[in-house]
Amino acid sequence: MTHKLQFPADFIWGVATSAYQIEGSPLADGAAPSNWHRFCRVPGAVLNGDTGDIACDHYRRWADDVKLMKELGLKAYRFSIAWSRILPNGQGKPNEKGLDFYRNLVDALVANDIEPFVTLHHWDLPIALDDLGGWANRDAAHWFADYAHLMFRTLEGRVQHWTTLNEPWVIMDAGYMHGVHPPGLRSLEKAPVAAHNLLRGHGLAVQAFRADGKGQIGLVVNLEPKYAASNGPEDAAALARAHAYMNRQFLDPVFLGAYPDELAEIFGHDWPRFPEDDLKLIREPIDFLGINYYTRSVVRSDPTAAPLCASPVAQTGAEHTEMKWEVFPAGLKSCLLWVKRRYGDIPLYITENGAAFADPEPKNGRLEDPRRVDYFRTHLRAAHEALQQGANLKGYFAWSLVDNFEWSCGFARRFGLVHVDYATQKRTPKDSASFYRQVIESNGEEI
Numbered sequence: 001m002t003h004k005l006q007f008p009a010d011f012i013w014g015v016a017t018s019a020y021q022i023e024g025s026p027l028a029d030g031a032a033p034s035n036w037h038r039f040c041r042v043p044g045a046v047l048n049g050d051t052g053d054i055a056c057d058h059y060r061r062w063a064d065d066v067k068l069m070k071e072l073g074l075k076a077y078r079f080s081i082a083w084s085r086i087l088p089n090g091q092g093k094p095n096e097k098g099l100d101f102y103r104n105l106v107d108a109l110v111a112n113d114i115e116p117f118v119t120l121h122h123w124d125l126p127i128a129l130d131d132l133g134g135w136a137n138r139d140a141a142h143w144f145a146d147y148a149h150l151m152f153r154t155l156e157g158r159v160q161h162w163t164t165l166n167e168p169w170v171i172m173d174a175g176y177m178h179g180v181h182p183p184g185l186r187s188l189e190k191a192p193v194a195a196h197n198l199l200r201g202h203g204l205a206v207q208a209f210r211a212d213g214k215g216q217i218g219l220v221v222n223l224e225p226k227y228a229a230s231n232g233p234e235d236a237a238a239l240a241r242a243h244a245y246m247n248r249q250f251l252d253p254v255f256l257g258a259y260p261d262e263l264a265e266i267f268g269h270d271w272p273r274f275p276e277d278d279l280k281l282i283r284e285p286i287d288f289l290g291i292n293y294y295t296r297s298v299v300r301s302d303p304t305a306a307p308l309c310a311s312p313v314a315q316t317g318a319e320h321t322e323m324k325w326e327v328f329p330a331g332l333k334s335c336l337l338w339v340k341r342r343y344g345d346i347p348l349y350i351t352e353n354g355a356a357f358a359d360p361e362p363k364n365g366r367l368e369d370p371r372r373v374d375y376f377r378t379h380l381r382a383a384h385e386a387l388q389q390g391a392n393l394k395g396y397f398a399w400s401l402v403d404n405f406e407w408s409c410g411f412a413r414r415f416g417l418v419h420v421d422y423a424t425q426k427r428t429p430k431d432s433a434s435f436y437r438q439v440i441e442s443n444g445e446e447i
């Protein structure tokens with residue numbers, strides 16, 4: 001049964017990808033290795049020892065992939081730029097062939113009336129910078145701002161929507177707290193420093209954009225609404241810590257100019273003293289916020305799970321994706337409304353939303369993925385409800401255009417609207433791609 005949902009006339013419908021997950025050719029045309037190129041080679045770091053060496057071969061197949069986006073009726077395409085193609089040493093002399101790749105991609109998108117939404121950094125840091133301490137080095141903020149400034153000038157006038165960072169929380173939590181992403185650290189001392197430098201880099205890049213960028217600039221965060229496992233005070237306190245650590249840690253400084261108090265409690269004596277001027281820089285106003293939403297979590301107090309002392313409670317009765325994430329569309333609506341209540345009426349984009357399911361193989365050029373169709377349907381309805389209740393939602397980007405390299409899960413998790421046969425690189429649109437094309441054509445009426 002479809003509902004007649006009305007989205008705003010200028011609502012932007014797109015899909016999202018990221019450089020390391022789809023491009024392949026990591027060392028082509030003067031590019032230097034990234035931290036992920038090296039991390040994939042650490043035994044055990046990635047399932048099945050998969051790497052992004054080929055991925056979806058998008059670096060070579062980009063023109064056909066833009067044609068595919070056109071066929072899918074997409075109005076916008078969110079992608080990231082590989083810093084290590086642009087500045088192989090992370091800083092200094094630009095690599096013209098690296099710049100050419102993104103100039104050509106953006107020109108092809110614009111020629112096909114597909115709006116480019118550019119993410120400057122989606123986790124793949126040049127190894128030269130990783131070797132200088134990466135985001136734990138206070139200079140990282142300046143390396144990032146210089147790279148951003150170069151991209152603003154290079155793509156000036158062709159790109160109207162920029163975002164600085166994709167999910168600084170994941171860079172900090174996975175890379176510096178749990179060591180499951182590069183640089184593979186488990187350091188209570190370095191994690192908050194890295195988070196802070198990510199935010200400083202964001203602030204400096206926004207300042208550089210204000211100086212001579214064109215268009216709009218924002219930040220992309222992952223939000224995961226937290227629900228207490230019980231009404232008890234311990235679970236309420238655990239909820240507050242988990243919510244502060246994942247959802248407020250980056251948005252409070254950007255929009256309110258201060259870190260959540262819970263972070264000092266969580267990190268204890270490892271929580272640094274940050275200069276007031278840093279917080280002023282981080283608060284440089286942005287034009288929009290990108291929200292990546294996938295699931296919620298139910299948390300309980302767990303004194304054995306230091307430093308957060310909050311652990312997730314499995315929702316055994318609920319539907320889950322292949323990532324073991326609960327399917328919980330209501331969480332998307334609550335996220336959007338929470339941001340408006342807490343931070344004001346900043347324009348919002350859902351910059352990622354999607355699901356990995358155990359898809360069948362394509363048959364006669366078709367692939368039935370009813371669970372993914374249902375995931376998109378229920379989440380688009382939730383987004384529409386948020387709109388009706390006042391969310392300043394401007395657009396939606398499905399994750400992802402194609403099956404791709406899912407970080408530590410390698411190619412074993414498929415999020416694509418389009419199936420990729422990695423042996424042949426053949427693309428096959430799934431039923432969810434047809435569903436999404438109808439959603440776009442009807443501007444949300446056919447959901």
Ligand SMILES: OC[C@@H]1[C@@H](O)[C@H](O)[C@@H](O)c2[nH]c(CCc3ccccc3)c[n+]21
Nearest residue numbers: 018166167170222292294352399406415
């Ligand atoms: O896991 C699916 C996608 C990734 O492929 C994207 O690169 C990344 O932006 C992204 N973020 C999230 C939600 C946050 C998260 C990241 C990693 C692991 C668990 C949760 C899900 N995803």
